[in-house]
Amino acid sequence: MKRTVALAGLLTLTTAPLALAQDAAAFRDAFLAGETGWPAVEARARDEGEVNFYYWGGSDLLNVWVDSMAVPALATKGVTLNPIRITSTKDVVDVILAEKAAGKRLGDGSVDVLWVNGENFATLKVQDGLFGSFAQLLPTSANIEWNAEDPRSLLNLRDFGVETGGAEMPWSGEQYVCAYNGDTVEEDALPATFDQLKAYLTENPGRFTYVKPPHYLGNTFVQQAVYAFNPDGTGAEPFQQNRDDIAPEELARLIAPGLEYLKSLEPLLLNGSDSGARYPEDPAAIDGMFLNGEVDFNCKFGIYAVSTGLSTGTYPEAAREFIFPEKGMIKNKNYLAIPANAPNPAAALVLVDWMTTVDAQATKLEATGFPAGIDGWTLELSDRAALESASPGLIALTEEDLEANAVPDTNATLVDVIEAVWLDYIERDSTEGIEALVQRAYETLGQ
Amino acid sequence: MGRLSPFQKIYLFLIAGFILGPFLPLIIQSFAFRWAWPDLLPGTWWLEQREKSPIPLAWDYVLSPYSRIWEATLNTVLIGGIVTAICLAICLPAAKVLARDRFRGKSLLEFGLSLPLIVPETAIGIALLMMFIRLGLAGTYTGIIIAHLIPTIPYMIRMLTSVWQGLGREFEEQAMILGASRWQVLRLVTLPMLMPGVVAGALFSFLVSTNIFLLTFLLGQGKIVTLPTLLFSKISGGQIDATGAGIALIVTVPGIAMLLISERFLREEAFGQGFGN
Missing domain, CATH: 3.40.190.10 (Periplasmic binding protein-like II)
Known part of the structure; x- marks a missing residue:
């Protein structure tokens, strides 16, 4: 039983x-x-x-x-x-x-x-x-x-x-928000546009870097630059489409000025003048550079990043948020x-x-x-x-402030293309034109 | 034992500095709240912020269940122990045959046994993962233990083979002539004489197992946390904060404990007591 x-x-x-x-x-x-x-x-x-x-x-x-x-x-x-x-x-x-x-x-x-x-x-x-x-x-x-x-x-x-x-x-x-270190940056010297960032870095070379694509924090920074230099002045709008709906030549035309800008920015980034620009791999790494005063700015997703960074000791005490770039802070x-x-x-x-x-x-x-x-x-x-x-x-x-400057993300299928082109054009210093690189990314990703 | 010459002293000092030096900043970092360049010591210490902070900081976090450090330590020791036991059970008899017998293809077999050390761990890991998912072993203790046997068995076989080779047959034959049964020979003669080698081999495979990162990471699928995977997820960004430093320090504990235990054991048990009487 x-x-x-x-x-x-x-x-x-x-x-x-x-x-x-x-x-x-x-x-x-x-x-x-x-x-x-x-x-x-x-x-x-x-x-x-x-x-x-x-x-x-x-x-x-x-x-x-x-x-x-x-x-x-x-x-x-x-x-x-x-x-x-x-x-x-x-x-x-x-x-x-x-x-x-x-x-x-x-x-x-x-x-x-x-x-x-x-x-x-x-x-x-x-x-x-x-x-x-x-x-x-x-x-x-x-x-x-x-x-x-x-x-x-x-x-x-x-x-x-x-x-x-x-x-x-x-x-x-x-939302993608940048912070600055109040100990090293005067408030009236804060850049509000990508051109002003370049001017700031010409004065203070090596005081900035961004997370390296393909990390999404790096991709987002690149997207913001691409929006800002959109030759049609339509910002994020054309980047909402699916890859199938936009021809590679057209995408290349739209992203080329932004990538040219990032290429021209490279010698001004951290270590850019001597051993080649240093890109952090992830948020922890850029937080470390920001805390150690290697860079003046820290850009990442984090509406409350400064507040939590201060409460955990991962941000310098003088850290503050600021608007950058105006009318172009990606929100998702x-x-x-x-x-x-x-x-x-x-x-x-x-x-x-x-x-x-x-x-x-x-x-x-x-x-x-x-x-x-x-x-x-x-x-x-x-x-x-x-x-x-x-x-x-x-x-x-x-x-x-945040709401007034919010812009939408890039379509995930285009993020892949822009990321691939960044890696070829900027990290590997490819001498091919952007259009050829976009074309190739379309082919690789289409497989 | 004569006194050390000044050169020897400096040499020892440098070696000690090389081994122990890296621990110093880790220990300091583990007590820091904010430690930024160019400060030689943390600008703000953890204890200053301890009362103000709404969440556990530094050692409070590391030693709390939130950090998963206890779970990881337990898993690491458990997996290491079982792997070592299985490894010994497989390798002791196998090494005896390799050391004492001659047969066709022996050198080829010996070479084959070392192959797992030559094939990259990534290749093994990815292939195992595909198989284990199919078999339902991914993310299980069994799966991880099987995977850990792959890099530990070749080491253990090599060590035990040379131990068996160093042990002549004469002692066992002598005991048999004096009327000992096979079991008595094994228990009273062979095993005690093998003991130092077995302990060294066990220590080694335990240390190898507790340090395997990639295979555990791939096959544990995050479900089974061990000290190396916990440390990786904490410091993979290349930034060590107070909790990362604390975890890094704890990760060294099983290895140190094992070294101390085996040191004692080798000295007292095997040589102190002699062959059981």
Whole structure:
């Protein structure tokens, strides 16, 4: 008797996960068709019991927030949150696609939720690696502006120009902001345009550098220069198109002046006059140069970067934000996506839903300085106030300054081209013309 | 033992400086809040900011569960220990055959055993990853342990082969003549005589395992954190802050502990007690 009970117990133990995996696809189809109520999703999430959240683990502040806020919050919903800190999102995208190629379907992969944007999202989308259009079906999607007629919805509907299609949920919004060191730069000497930056560097050679493409922080700086020198004066506008919709000759014409400018800037960058310009590899590296006074400016995504840098000792005490370049500071959002082979799809939905709550967004903003991804105007007044009071505060700038100078990102398919041309033309000092390089990038990327 | 000449003293001092020197800035950095060029010492220390900061800084972060340092240490020691045990179980008998027997293709086999040391780790890692994903071993302890056996077995085989070669058959034969059973011979003669070599080999494979970064990083998929992968994700940007310095210091602890233990063991157990009586 005892033995049969034990055997039955063993059987349910081994068959339960299998059954969950098998009906995962049915669950997905019903949920995406809007036939599953939220309580049923929560109940299934409790059965699944855990959720694997993959995110860039380079910020101590965010690590503390995830462990101390998100993990307990999910525990109250009966779900164990496994935070998996990664160094490169692209590696995780590769894992997802490799698992997919190995026949791992919904219910038996390893990644439930991934913090992602831009090219990595575009890759997952093109390779059919996403769960589906879930974002607007979550209860907290009311905190996001989805109405396409409202221009403010652009960042929720498009990620680097690629339609999100509800396959990812906005988590945080950022803008490319530069900081200066008040100990070495006079406020009235601050550059506001790329030409003024060059003039400043002619006076003070070597006092600036930017993160090296293909890191997205470097790509963004290059895009801003390309916008500023757009020969038609239309700024970001032509760069919203997909690569298929713009001829290589035309793109080459549009980006050539910006790249020429960056080439002419190179001898004026850090170490540019002797051993060749030194480009930092990532934000930690440029923070170090800025802290050590090797450079006067630090440009990266980080509306509240100065505030958090001061609270962690990674920025010099005299660091302040400033507007650069005028009318050309790229603004975007980053998102939470669910892969097509998520092992725990219901728990993944519950996690993303919680991440979009006012409570999660406000505590994250306060603890980490990562700006909210939800849209303040969709909220009730008290929630809006909660979000505003959670802000660590801008140093020397206002929200209005940032908004007035915001421009959209470049389409992810064009980012690849511009990045390839930068690497050829500037890093490898190619003597070929920009048009030939663009042509080649189109061919390589088209394969 | 005579006294050291001045030249020898300077030489020892330089060697000690070369080995211990890099630890000094690491230790200082681990207590710093803001340490910028050209200051010789941190401008602001962690303890000055400790009360004001809303989050744990420096050692408070490193020693808290947030840093994952305990999990990583436990994983590293656990994986290192299991890898070493399996490695010994495979290599002890294999090395005996290689040391004592002659057979066709032996030199080819010996060469083949060293091949994993020649093939780049990246190639092994990527190929294993593809296979392990299919087999469901990616991101599991089993997968990582199997991967760690690849670079540790060749070293262990080489070390143990020379240990077996140094151990003549005479002692074992002598014991057998005196009426010892095979098991008694193994337990009372062979193993005690092999012990110093086995300890050295075990120490070496443990240290190799605890330092493997790339294979662990690829196959652990971020799910299994060990000290090298934790350190990499912390300092890969080329910037060491206080928490990075603290983690770097902790990463050296298992290796140092292992050296101290084996030092004691080699001195007391193997030679102190002699052959069990």
